[in-house]
Amino acid sequence: MADPGAGITTVQAGEEPPPIGGRRMRRSFVLTVAVLAILGVSPLIIEPIGFGYLESTLTRVAILGMAAVALDYIVGYGGLISLGHALFLGAGAYASGILLFHLGDRAWATDQALIAWPFAMLVGALLGWGFGALALRTKSVYFIMVTLAFNQMMFFLFNSLEAYGGDDGVRLGARNRLGPLSLEDDRMFFYVCFALLVLAVVWFNILIRSPSGWILRGARDNELRMRSVGAVTRRHQLAAFVMSSAFVTLAGALAVNETQFMSPGISHWTQSGELLLMLIVGGVGSLVGGVIGAGVLLVLEEIAIGYTSDWAFYVGAALIVIVMLARGGIAGVILGRHRNV
Amino acid sequence: MELFFEQTLNGLQAGFTLLMISSGLTLIFGMMGVLNLAHGSLFMIGAFVGADVLARTGSFEIALLAGVIGATIAGILMETVVIRWLYHRDHLDQVLATFGLVLMANQGVQMLWGSQPRTISRPGWLEGALPVLPGLQYPIYRIAIMVGGLLTMVILWLLIERTRVGMWIKAGQTHRELLGALGVNVTILFTGVFAIGAALAGFAGVVAAPYLTVESGMGDNFLILSFVVIVIGGIGSLKGAVAGSLVIGLVGAWGQTYLPRLLTNFTDPSAAAAIGSSVASASIYLVMAAVLIFRPEGLFGGARG
Numbered sequence: 001m002a003d004p005g006a007g008i009t010t011v012q013a014g015e016e017p018p019p020i021g022g023r024r025m026r027r028s029f030v031l032t033v034a035v036l037a038i039l040g041v042s043p044l045i046i047e048p049i050g051f052g053y054l055e056s057t058l059t060r061v062a063i064l065g066m067a068a069v070a071l072d073y074i075v076g077y078g079g080l081i082s083l084g085h086a087l088f089l090g091a092g093a094y095a096s097g098i099l100l101f102h103l104g105d106r107a108w109a110t111d112q113a114l115i116a117w118p119f120a121m122l123v124g125a126l127l128g129w130g131f132g133a134l135a136l137r138t139k140s141v142y143f144i145m146v147t148l149a150f151n152q153m154m155f156f157l158f159n160s161l162e163a164y165g166g167d168d169g170v171r172l173g174a175r176n177r178l179g180p181l182s183l184e185d186d187r188m189f190f191y192v193c194f195a196l197l198v199l200a201v202v203w204f205n206i207l208i209r210s211p212s213g214w215i216l217r218g219a220r221d222n223e224l225r226m227r228s229v230g231a232v233t234r235r236h237q238l239a240a241f242v243m244s245s246a247f248v249t250l251a252g253a254l255a256v257n258e259t260q261f262m263s264p265g266i267s268h269w270t271q272s273g274e275l276l277l278m279l280i281v282g283g284v285g286s287l288v289g290g291v292i293g294a295g296v297l298l299v300l301e302e303i304a305i306g307y308t309s310d311w312a313f314y315v316g317a318a319l320i321v322i323v324m325l326a327r328g329g330i331a332g333v334i335l336g337r338h339r340n341v
Numbered sequence: 342m343e344l345f346f347e348q349t350l351n352g353l354q355a356g357f358t359l360l361m362i363s364s365g366l367t368l369i370f371g372m373m374g375v376l377n378l379a380h381g382s383l384f385m386i387g388a389f390v391g392a393d394v395l396a397r398t399g400s401f402e403i404a405l406l407a408g409v410i411g412a413t414i415a416g417i418l419m420e421t422v423v424i425r426w427l428y429h430r431d432h433l434d435q436v437l438a439t440f441g442l443v444l445m446a447n448q449g450v451q452m453l454w455g456s457q458p459r460t461i462s463r464p465g466w467l468e469g470a471l472p473v474l475p476g477l478q479y480p481i482y483r484i485a486i487m488v489g490g491l492l493t494m495v496i497l498w499l500l501i502e503r504t505r506v507g508m509w510i511k512a513g514q515t516h517r518e519l520l521g522a523l524g525v526n527v528t529i530l531f532t533g534v535f536a537i538g539a540a541l542a543g544f545a546g547v548v549a550a551p552y553l554t555v556e557s558g559m560g561d562n563f564l565i566l567s568f569v570v571i572v573i574g575g576i577g578s579l580k581g582a583v584a585g586s587l588v589i590g591l592v593g594a595w596g597q598t599y600l601p602r603l604l605t606n607f608t609d610p611s612a613a614a615a616i617g618s619s620v621a622s623a624s625i626y627l628v629m630a631a632v633l634i635f636r637p638e639g640l641f642g643g644a645r646g
Contacts, residue, residue, distance in 0.1 A: 081433050134630050137637040138572070141376050141432050145568035146633065152565045153626040160619035269561065273378075273440040280437050310452055316444030320423055323430075323438040 031334055032205070032288040036198055039065075039295065043190055055186060056258070057302045061295045062193040063254045066200045068278040068290025070247035073204050074240050075276070076285030077213065079220030083272050084131070084147030087154040088124050088245045090267025092252020094158060095120040097262035100172050101164065113176035113183070117253050124249025125242050127154075132241035136234060151269045158264035169263020176257055183257065193254050197291070200247050204287055207243065212236050277319055283331025292330050343477045348594045350473070354483045356590025357490030361545035363567035363574075364497060364582045365538025371576055372514045372534055375427055378439040379419060380542060381564025382446035387412035387543025388550045388559060389450050392459040401464035408547035409540050415446075416539020420532050428531075447557045456557065461550035486548055493541065498579060510534055569625060573632045575639025584640050589625050596624035 039061060046054050067089060074080045096116040102109035110116060135146040159167045175183040183189045207213050218226040219233035226233050256262050265271075274297075282293025297315075304311045326333070366380045390411030395404035419442060427435045463482045470478035501507035509530055512520045521527045546560070553559060566589060574585030601617025608616070632639065 075433070081436060083436060134633050137633045141370075141374075142572060144376060144432060144436060145572055146629070148565055149569050149572070149626055149629055152562065153623050156622040157619050160615070160622065162615055269565065270440075270443070273436075273443070276433075276437060277440070280433075284433070310448050312444045313448035313452065316441040316446075316448065319441035319444070320438050323434050323441070324426060 028286065028288070028335055031286075031331065032201060035288050035291050035295075036201065039197075039291065040194055043187060054299060054302060055190070057298050059186070059190045059193055059258050060255070061291070061298050062190065062197045063251050063258060064275070064278065064298065065291035065294035066193075066197045066254075067248045067251035068275050068282070068294050069197075069200055069204055069287050070244045070251070070290075071275050072279055072284060072287055072290045073207065074237075074244045075279060076287075076289075077208050077220065078216045078237055078240050080136075080237060080241065081144050081276070082135075082147040082241075082244075083144050083269070083276065084135075084149075084151035085244070085248050085275050086267045086269060086271035087131075087151045088127065088248035089252035089255060089271060090154055090158050090264060091124050091127055092120040092249035092254075093256035093262055093266050094161070094164070095123040095249070096176065096253035097172060097256045098164065100174070100176060101170065101262065111174065111177050113178040116176055117250060120249050120253040121246040124252075125246040127249075128242040128245025129238070132238050132245065136237055136241070148269060148272070151267065151272055155264055155267045155269065158267055164262060167264055169261060169265070172256065172260045172262055175260060189257070193258075196250065196254070200250075201287060201291070204247075207240075208287070212239060216240050277315070279329070280319070280322060281329055283329030283333075283335070286329075286331035286335060289329055289331035296330065343474065344598065346474055346477055347479065348598045349591065350479055350483065350487075352591035352594030353587065354486050354590070355593060356587040357487050358545055358549045359563065359566055359570060359589060360582060360586035361490055361493060361541045362563050363570040363586055364494065364579055365541040366564075366567045367571055367574075367576060367579070367582045368510070369535055369538045370571070371578075372510060373424075373428055373531055375424055376432060376435050376439070377424065378436060378564065379442035379446060380538065380567065381560030381562075382443055383412045383416050383419075383539045383542040383560070384546040384549075384563055385450060385555075385558070385560035386415045386446065387546030388461065388553070388555045389454055389459070389546075390543070391547035391550060392461050392555045393454065395461055396459075401461075404461065405544070405547045409543045412543020412546065413536050413540045416542075417532060417536050419539075420535040424535070425528070425531070443561075451557050459555040461547065461555060463551045482551065489544075489548060493544065494579070494583065497537075497541075501579065506530075506533075566625070569629050571639075572629055573640060575641040578641055581639060581641035588628060592625050592628050593621070596621035600624065 039058065042058050043055055046052055046058070067085065071082065071085050074082060096119070099108070099110050099116045099119065103111050131147070131150045135143055135150070138146055164170050175189065177183065178192060181188055181192065183192060208217070215226060215231045215233060215236045218231065219237060223233055252266065255266060278293030278297055279290055280293070281296055282291065283289030301311055301315075304314075308314070322329075328335075362380065362384055366377065369375065369377060369380070387408040391404040391408030394407040395401060398404065423438055423442060427438055430438075467482045467485050470480050471484060473479045473484075499507075501510055509520060509525050512525075513527060513530060513534075517527060520530075542560075545563075570582060570585035570589055572585075573588055574581030574583070597618070600621045601614050604613035604617045604620070607613070
């Protein structure tokens with residue numbers, strides 16, 4: 001059986017490894033800043049060029065882009081392929097949504113984002129700790145199966161919450177409140193999501209350069225060697241899984257605010273697949289690739305939906321072609337050998 | 342006591358249905374090392390083709406045959422066009438490409454047959470119930486599924502353990518290059534094994550359809566349950582698939598009945614029913630978690646990794 005990170009390694013035998021720091025670091029820094037800058041100014045320029053209807057799509061790009069960046073941390077840098085991360089989107093939606101749903105009839109209910117969102121991240125971290133510890137008892141392909149199974153378990157759990165509409169879900173009357181900012185204003189809500197996305201990108205860029213990030217990558221490329229030099233790889237992989245879970249849960253909390261609709265659909269296993277799809281389109285192991293992938297897919301989908309109802313069919317076909325032909329994704333094409341760390 | 346027997350039979354029947362899917366998956370995975378997310382789609386394709394032919398001919402037997410053939414053709418197409426190129430790729434590539442197949446299949450059946458759910462009804466001669474115990478009538482069709490599942494497994498077992506082709510299949514799991522060097526056409530062998538797995542999934546799709554709705558995505562849950570079976574039973578062997586499938590079937594059936602009752606001792610009935618049903622659907626995953634804690638290599642698995 002191949003080791004979990006096989007094929008993700010960027011340096012081939014006989015090929016000069018790209019220099020540490022210097023040019024590749026600068027190139028990926030420029031790409032990251034450029035992508036975030038484009039996303040940041042997009043809401044201001046889509047109106048004049050006739051794409052005003054894409055505004056809520058851009059908010060979803062920021063939200064799911066954050067989830068994809070968090071997923072890239074363990075997939076691209078840890079070689080741990082989770083096919084269960086939609087469960088954390090669902091956990092975030094339900095954790096913050098339930099707090100909001102009971103506003104007025106329960107003492108513990110709150111609409112304060114500063115309480116609900118960190119609470120959601122805490123829930124996500126705890127779930128990630130539990131599921132991660134179990135899933136990390138296996139490797140490679142079993143890790144995929146186990147995370148997918150946990151995804152399905154949580155999906156059924158959300159479906160069985162009759163108090164919150166069961167499989168239909170419930171409409172939430174309002175968004176969370178964040179100090180003096182009005183999240184009901186779509187433009188303001190976009191910029192809050194965008195700010196959190198920037199924070200997540202910066203934070204995961206710090207993490208991959210931290211000692212723990214180095215051990216994570218070392219374990220991806222050669223776990224035995226990392227263990228031999230004294231690194232407790234399991235502990236760092238679990239920490240990475242928990243960190244990733246917490247940020248995907250935050251994305252879930254933002255997503256339920258965006259739609260103001262709490263339903264199990266967000267945690268369907270195909271959503272986990274779509275997060276991975278965003279990574280492969282944008283480029284695995286580049287962090288910013290997740291944002292690129294989310295942007296390309298969601299914007300194309302929004303435009304295509306006007307022309308065809310069979311969008312998913314063509315995405316499936318395109319995905320197969322991308323896997324066969326263009327492994328590095330968009331970021332890979334732009335960065336070449338100058339990958340992000 | 343009758344209830345216990347009835348639930349046990351229900352569990353066995355569910356287990357046998359699952360076994361028809363998971364045995365193909367474990368065979369393909371054990372031999373080619375490809376994680377095929379689209380295996381559940383073959384189950385769905387079998388059910389859709391079956392429902393279509395049943396509506397045209399009115400014969401369940403022809404529909405069953407058509408479902409098996411349809412799934413087999415779809416499986417051979419899948420293997421030759423996509424999966425064959427993934428044998429030497431890493432797991433992320435395999436997951437993504439076969440996820441692409443899932444997206445195509447789930448949308449494709451809607452493009453072909455519309456988004457209206459369909460049904461398959463049981464054949465007339467398998468209607469009714471048999472007394473299996475004094476005071477317990479059990480539907481003939483469910484018994485037929487068990488018998489059919491058992492027969493299929495015996496045939497599969499004979500094929501693998503008692504024939505030359507079976508020897509090649511087992512050799513292919515561990516010594517692919519050597520097998521090729523001895524003059525066996527490994528490419529065709531792989532396609533053949535994939536076709537067998539697809540046929541089994543298609544068969545399961547048609548026979549299970551009377552208890553399900555034939556709709557897009559109907560195979561996904563069976564796919565995920567098959568993964569749970571593989572994690573519980575261990576990989577590569579039919580023995581593991583049998584054990585895992587029956588454990589899942591029985592735990593699911595018993596949990597559905599007894600967990601809500603158990604909970605009524607602690608809380609009021611309506612809450613117990615609500616919590617009970619969610620705990621019951623989670624129970625099989627808790628069994629998987631227990632296996633991961635105490636025997637991470639699975640009940641019948643060797644070392645994995």
